[in-house]
Amino acid sequence: MTAPERLTDRKRESIVQAAIAEFRDNGFEVTSMDRIAARAEVSKRTVYNHFPSKEELFSEMLHRLWARATAQPEAIYRPGVALRDQLRDLLDAKMKTLADSNFLDLARVAISATIHSPERAQAWVNRLNEREETFTVWVRGAQQDGRLKAVEPGFAASQIHALLKAFAFWPQVTLNEPILTPEKQASVVESALDLFLCWYEIPLQARTA
Template sequence: MTAPLRLTDRKRQAIVAAAITEFRANGFEVTSMDKIAATAGVSKRTVYNHFPSKEELFAEILHQLWASTVAQLDVGYTRERPLREQLRELLEAKMKMMSDANFLDLARVAIAATIHSPERAQDMVNRLSQREEGFTLWVRAAQEDGRLRGSDPAFAAHQIQSLLKAFAFWPQITLGQPPLDATSQANVIESAIDLFLAGYEIPLSPQP
């Protein structure tokens, strides 16, 4: 049985939730710690006890965004399994993450807050790249095993993941479109796999 959260932990969660709400509504630059405290229903002193600055509060939101991606792309390359089957598992994991309402909320906040700060934007890009390294490792292993063409696994991994983001991430983030339904998700995944394998797969030699 999960132990109930301590009061201080509940307050911290309320502050982060309030910050996400305010950052989404008003942007990072305009949002004040006073407004976050009021929305969270706590004192400004309590906010500063948990987060000494608005930058550190934003960093916590980014941390939650990265933490929500930990379970994605946790599929290691297996020689004995068909490439399509392995790719489908990888892309289904990524699609599940991008369809999560909490992930999309956090991503909107992060992207909006980076518009006026090149430093924050670069940090976000670097962190996202690190989180997507699992896909790159899979592509590299398949290339080294002679199953995929190419010499730049990061480029190939970025290509196939971008095919998903074009339908299941950027329209939701920038245009407010709803997440794709299950049928559309499956269609996007299968189409991305078709395009990827058409460009990279090395056909297996027929057995004598």
């Protein structure tokens, strides 16, 4: 990669970060390309060379949000492995994403824009829901193996996601509360496991009776 290309990449990244900060601080509607250029310390023409419109910038942010949300292991059910250990691995990975300040910043911007224009971020919401459906696949696998009670898999998967987000997403995104400490993250994960498995796991003696 040549030096000019690296400079171009740096400018593009500065523009994206400036847009995220402006959208977060002032909202999508109020933010202008002029303000983004000033915050990025580049010319307005440079901004338009990279992104023809605010909508293009917003799309880039959604793409990054999606990439961060999907940077998790696939939720593949493993027969013979303790359900708690399997779920802990999945929830730890989910919690790592929820504790990412960049992810939370992007989520604040996306949700704020959604409030004013639901159709603008509908694709993002749909894609995040699709990502969480991998948990549904895990639940279905555990059910087929006779280890979880019969319940609509998507409902059960949504429940366990909600147990994490109630403490590690919504308070941070909507009330600007601090990211949970590692100790608190672990506590939330273990509590979610207790609640979920206490209700849905079928005891070994019941499976072998």
